[in-house]
Amino acid sequence: MSAAKQHDDAASAGRDVKRRPARTNATRLKIFSASLTLIGERGHHAVTVDEIAAAAGISKGSVYYNxxxxxxxxxxxxxxGTDILLERLREPSGAATAREELAGMVRGALLFIDDYPAFAQLWISEMWHSPSDWREELIELRGQVLGVVRDAVRRSFLERGVAPESVPAGVVDVTASALFGATLILGQDRQVFTVEHDIDTCVRTVLGSLDAAPAAG
Known part of the structure; x- marks a missing residue:
């Protein structure tokens, strides 16, 4: 079957099936799980709805239904995936210091990537791909993630005796972006090239960007 014919069939199925919320969370979880497995193997462009449905053990109509x-x-x-990542990032919020909280965030994000490598692959491929079909969603989701990291970075500056007014404009944002970006890339790199790198070493390395940030004095 040609790609054009598959596209027409998919569009027709989408029109024929009334779009409503999923009947059960279990159905969506099956679809998400199957999608991540297939995307991890071949990338989302090469995966069809038929394949997702087959891998999830449901009908193609159920995918369009949901x-x-x-x-x-x-x-x-x-x-x-971002909701799960945000949960991991918020887990160390009760840490004694902001630096310990950030270390917990980096660790949580790396373990998240260990658990969901295909999600990290999808995020990276689409976040810096222009244009992306999900650009607006990714900007919003990235903002949510960086908001959590940014708050901890700001507190870490205060703990080091850095007055808020002495921090150059944008430094908190840049530091938060650097921490998250480095964690994302390093986590994905561990999946492919450097599986021998332990989590503790990765956390210390990523947090090195904090040491280059402004200090009191």
Missing amino acids: FGSKSELIGQLLRF
Whole structure:
């Protein structure tokens, strides 16, 4: 079957199936799990709705029933993964110091990537891909993640005796972006090239960017 014919069939199925919320969370979880497995193997462009449905053990109509289209499925998958990542990032919020909290965030994010490598692959491939079908969603989701990291970075500056007014404009944002970006790339690199690198070493390395940030004096 040609790609054009598959596209027409998918569009027709999407029109025929009334789009409603998933009947059960279990169905969506099956679809998300199957999607991540297939995306991890071949990338989302090469994966079809038929393959996702088969891997999830449901009908193609059920996929459209829950999501309406493959594009919407990927968008919801990005939100699903980000929600889990945000939970991991917030777990160390009760740490004694902001630096310990940031260390816990980096560790949590690296373990998240260990658990969901295909999600990290999808995020990286689409975040810096222009244009991306999910650009607006990714900007919003990235903002949510960086907001959590940014708060801890700001507190870490205060703990080091840095007065807020002495911090150059944008330094907190840049530091938060550097921490998250380095963690994301390093976590993905561990999956492919450097599996022997232990988590503790990775955490210390990523936090090195904090040491280059402004200090009191």
